[in-house]
Amino acid sequence: MNWARKDLLGLEELSKEELGLILATAESFKEVSTREIKKVPALRGKTVVNLFYEPSTRTRVSFEVAAKRLSADVINIATETSSVKKGETLIDTGRNIEALKADIIVMRHNFSGAAVMLSRHVGLSVVNAGDGWHEHPTQALLDIFTLKEKLGRVEGLNVSIVGDIAHSRVARSNIWGLTKLGARVTVCAPKLLIPPAIEEMGVNVTQDIDEALKNADAVNVLRMQFERDGETAFPKQLEYFKEFGITMERLKKAKKDIIVMHPGPINRGIEMSSAVADGAHSVILEQVTNGIAVRMAVLFLVAQANEKIKNGPFASAQGHPERQKGFEG
């Protein structure tokens, strides 16, 4: 199959085959980072703009490394220091970036749906690097890539996601991706952090961590954001660790070769113990390495598809079918 999308906005809209294509492409890109010269000319002459409306170090750096290993030029815009502070709208910012003749915008935004909206107003490619509570597709793709690499398959695996499910775009994208690829997903969190009707996404729900670990082939541990709670944070952290923290003791009751994932940055002693984070079950640093390969694959595929669209029948509409129809919403 061929990749035909100019954007990567979320995993919800992707088919099983499209997910498979990204993962297979990422497998080939992984080799590039093992070379002495860690660079290929595939996106030479292309410009990638990292547009981040929320602070992010690891995702931004990962995209930057990925783009540079493809020989693209990278520009980072942190909105704290840009015209956004002067009141420029997202669409205006997008059009200005397009006028610079950039090719791909990688965007992190605090509003759900921001990436979708931007993609409808610009002809260049938009890659969603996290929008509100909605999706964080490349994080889920690198989680799934790591699962597949470690366990040899995705279909039929039991994957548990533990933590703040309600406010997690990582959880949402993982659920979409994993269920499409045939994994069984269980989410585990305190009652208040489980969104209503989450079962409709095809997942099991539990508030018992031992239950979540029991048959799991992998557990994906989300970051808890207690720092927002000010001075009540500390007792909550202790409580959370006691009820939901992943410890060696709890893992002993799980499958022998269960793998432990975390999107980072880890809160040691809150989400998991240090022994787990640094132990044999942990694949956390491999996730970071795989993130580069997955993001290289995504940047390459959207750039290639957009090139084809620009040279194809929609060329006059700057490669955008919605624009062709006079879409302005």
Next chain:
Amino acid sequence: MREKARILDKDAIARAIIRIAHEIVERNKGIDNLCLVGIRNRGVYLAQRLADCIKNIEGQDVLTGALDITLYRDDLALASGQPLVRKTEIEFDINAKNLVLVDDVLYTGRTVRAALDALVDFGRPKSIQLAVLVDRGHRELPVRADYAGKNIPTSKDETVEVRLEETEGRDEVVIVEKG
């Protein structure tokens, strides 16, 4: 698409490979420092066959690798004709080696140009030679084959299709007329 002529059959392909294997050994005065790198997809299988023949001649294994050149194409949009970016697997040091690049068809020379760019990223071979099963002419770049199974004059309206046991289930080379 109409099959116009069958240029090589199974036996002819086998003979061409045996001859090229001998020529490689002769030109390089043995196989010390020799390695073969096949260009994906069919070049990889041809390189493996050459390696098998060379082993029969010299009694020793020769290093063999696989190169995917999709990321080195000079046209990103064209590269999308390719369904998938595949892995490059060169698990040995190519520095100071006599490297023989292997592909099925030599046509415009652009694939070879991309392959040369890719190889430079892996090291500095002592020499790079080119072996192809079919040279069909119409070069657009200053590239030539050091070893060719068969030279076939073709028209640009035709395509040369190499079919191999490993990929298509049978060994043959045919000329197909477009349109």
